[in-house]
Amino acid sequence: MPKPNMLLHNVSLKPYNTFGINVNALLFMEIDNNTTLEEVLYSKQYPDPLIIGGGSNILFTKDVERLVIHLNTKGIEILSKTPNHAKVKVQAGEVWHDFVCWAIAHDLGGIENLSLIPGNVGTAPIQNIGAYGVELKDVFVSCQALDLKENRQVTFKKEDCSFGYRDSVFKRNKGRYIITSVILKLTTKDHYKNISYGAIQSKLREKGINDPSIQQISNAVISIRQSKLPDPKILGNGGSFFKNPVVSMNQFRDLQEQYPDMPHYSFGENQIKIPAGWLIEQCGYKGKRFQEVGVHKNQALVLVNYGNAKGEQLWELAQKIQKSVQNKFNIYIEPEVNIY
Ligand SMILES: Cc1cc2nc3c(=O)[nH]c(=O)nc-3n(C[C@H](O)[C@H](O)[C@H](O)COP(=O)(O)OP(=O)(O)OC[C@H]3O[C@@H](n4cnc5c(N)ncnc54)[C@H](O)[C@@H]3O)c2cc1C
Known part of the structure; x- marks a missing residue:
């Protein structure tokens, strides 16, 4: 554990993200109190700081060339x-x-x-x-x-x-x-x-x-x-990679003609939510491994790092999946995970 409230240089973020991606933060600070947090942020000494909590909704695709603050305030x-x-x-x-x-x-x-x-x-x-x-x-x-x-x-x-x-x-x-x-x-x-x-x-x-x-x-x-769901301590992942897309009733009716088994839930007044995992599975990705990255065998919404993946490899796979879903169903699936 780094000493709290001290500025450190070139710190690996691997322990701070559940995908287990090994990138470096140019500057890093673990902050355990709100006074220090305010001082650091209001000083504007470090432009565009990146705050991280549990790192369970982040995919790092490159080194972070700015201050990363790991927020550790308790109470x-x-x-x-x-x-x-x-x-x-x-x-x-x-x-x-x-x-x-x-x-x-x-x-x-x-x-x-x-x-x-x-x-x-x-x-x-x-x-x-x-x-x-x-x-x-x-x-x-x-x-x-x-x-x-x-x-x-x-x-x-x-x-x-x-x-x-x-x-x-x-x-x-x-x-x-x-x-x-x-x-x-x-x-x-x-x-x-x-x-x-x-x-x-x-x-x-x-x-x-x-x-x-x-x-x-x-x-x-x-x-x-x-x-x-895979335990990130054993298999690096960020939970659901994509949000479930919401489509109009008209678009859904057209899709249903082609795919009568498509699972769906009503959403709001005139919209339908479709499980992104099902769409991805229909495109043939469930359980597929591509070297160090892949799609989980039980849940197609979860992309995994088999050990030594780079963030760009996961992001490439995510974009490939997005394209396949777009081509097959004409539906855009938006990442739920924050990409940096
Ligand atoms: C195995 C697994 C299962 C999951 N299951 C679910 C689920 O069932 N439902 C669900 O909703 N989510 C789920 N998630 C996603 C994740 O747990 C949530 O999004 C969670 O709230 C992320 O918290 P974090 O502290 O890890 O965020 P981080 O990954 O640290 O940060 C996420 C984003 O928030 C910003 N941020 C962090 N802290 C702050 C702050 N204090 N103020 C402002 N911005 C901040 C970061 O800069 C980043 O952009 C799952 C993730 C995993 C890995």
Whole structure:
């Protein structure tokens, strides 16, 4: 572990990204407090700094010729409690899954379906993390951020964030807002338990559980995720590489004539979401390996590094997949992963 709050030169980012790509940061700082973070960012001494959290949504395709800040600020505080809810403030550098475990241990509900999502709490609002029928926005109250354009602190309430599917105001203004803490509203009793997903229901049935606790839902989610997704510690990956595309009802009807088995979900009023994994699988990529890179055998949305891949090789594969999907279905699949 590098010493916190010290400027280092030429640091390998391999331990800081879940793809395990070995690129160097020209300058690197691990920051563990908000005062230092403000000083460094407001000084404007380092143009266009890159903030990283868990590095689970980043693909590095080359060395980073600027300052990389690994945000490691810690702290969880219960701000208020009513008979039904608690407001909890969490510092950006807390690991998301550790926070989920903390919440469950304190019998605070609402994020158990988001168990085991890699990354940090401060990054969770950026793509409005979601899984198994729950999104961050469902429990989000507000967050504090540093606005690097105006050099000031700003508070974003939920309505300011324009949360969407893997989307937010922060994603659309990349590099401008650095989130320093997040406030969430969690349930203290009468937890609303979302077990609508078939996979969760089957897992609970398997265990003979009818009325699950939030801990049991979390256990079910962890077990499903571990059986479906590769562990980045064993096989480098960034989770879903692409977002599921959304098409118009008209385009979907045309596609359905050609591909009657195409899986789909309604999205908003007149739109349809199609699983990108299915599209990629139809193009023949599932389980395919190309030297050091490939497409995971169980989940075609996940691109993997077999050990010594370069970021450009993964990005080339991603672009090849994009082209194949475009040619076969006339659908553009947008990367969910941030490419640098
Ligand atoms: C195996 C696996 C499974 C996954 N499953 C899911 C899933 O089920 N659902 C889901 O939604 N996502 C999933 N993801 C994606 C990922 O976990 C989330 O996007 C997560 O929120 C990324 O957090 P991070 O801290 O690792 O972000 P990083 O990769 O460190 O950063 C992502 C982006 O945010 C910026 N950034 C980082 N910290 C800050 C900050 N404090 N303020 C402003 N900008 C910042 C970075 O510069 C970068 O552009 C998965 C990833 C993996 C590897």
